[in-house]
Amino acid sequence: MTAIRGVLFDKDGTLFDFEETWRGWAAxxxxxxxxxxxxxxxxxxxxxxxxxxxxxxxxxxxVIAGTPDEIVQLLAPGVPELTEAELIERLNDAAALAPQVEAAPLGPLLSRLRAAGLKLGVATNDAEAPARAHLAAAGQEDAFDFIAGYDSGHGGKPAPGMCLAFAAAVDLPPNAVVMVGDSTHDLLAGRAAGMRCVAVLTGMAPATELAPLADAVLPDIGHLPDWLRL
Known part of the structure; x- marks a missing residue:
């Protein structure tokens, strides 16, 4: 089996605990x-x-795994005074300011993964700008070799575009990368790209839903080094 040389993370529900982060923002x-x-x-x-x-x-x-565009499609009929462009701008601006709750201490984890020589990336169905803002606020934007949102030109999950773009950006074959996420969208995207997949339980999906698509189901990303045997 090809050794894992890259880790591609989802953001919401994976790097950051979903409900602890987003319920206050939503309200x-x-x-x-x-x-x-x-x-x-x-x-x-x-x-x-x-x-x-x-x-x-x-x-x-x-909201859990969809893109801002999909959320706007649902909200727009209830906010007729705003155009869809205005509504998505409001959502992205508010999202960029949402305080993020780390699913596990990110600094030590990412440093350990990088010290092991792994390439790191983020593939989120959020927009790229708020994603970068969240990682920067956590002091971790520079820890990643690749950061993409649904609007970065690679499409959104569950399509494999972001996964394949990460592999190409860090010059790795997809089967040398593990996709880590909390939703079936993440795992389907990873599988479609030919990657191994690890599910975490810091989102909203239960283990029973994720397990059929995952090589492993972990409580949170803090358990990833043990799974990688680092």
């Missing part, structure tokens, strides 16, 4: 879009699978 963003009208905010939340009263996501919410 604030929906309240802002609804101009403080609680009933309207709740209705907007229902469109994207977010319960404003309980402050939690439905596991089937498009």
């Amino acid at each position: 604030s963003m929906l309240t802002d879009l609804a101009a403080g009208d609680a009933a309207r905010a709740a209705a907007l939340g229902a469109r994207i699978g977010f319960d404003m009263e309980r402050r939690n996501f439905d596991p089937a919410s498009t």
Whole structure:
């Protein structure tokens, strides 16, 4: 079996804990879009699978693995005063400012992986600009050899474009890369690219949903070095 020489991470739910990071953002963003009208905010939340009263996501919410464009398609009918371009700008601006909760201490983990000679990348269905803002805020943007969002020109997951672009960028065959993610979108993208896949449970999907598509299911990315035998 080809040795793993690169690790490609999803961002939300993988590098950062999904619910701890995004439920506060969702509540604030929906309240802002609804101009403080609680009933309207709740209705907007229902469109994207977010319960404003309980402050939690439905596991089937498009926000979990979808792109901003897909989220806008759901929200737009409830915010007719904004164009789709204005709405996506509002979402991306708010997302860039969302405080991120690390799924595991990123500094020591990424340093250990780089010290082992591994190439590192991020492939997210978020936009690239907020993704870079989140990694920079965590002090880790420079730890990655490759960062791509759904708008970086490679398409979004579950298509394999971002995965293949990472492999090409770091001059590795796809079978020397492991895709690490918390959703079936991540794992399907990795599989389609010919990569090995590791699932983590810091998103919303249960192990039973992820296991059929993964070579391993880990509690969080902090367990990755042991799986890699570093």
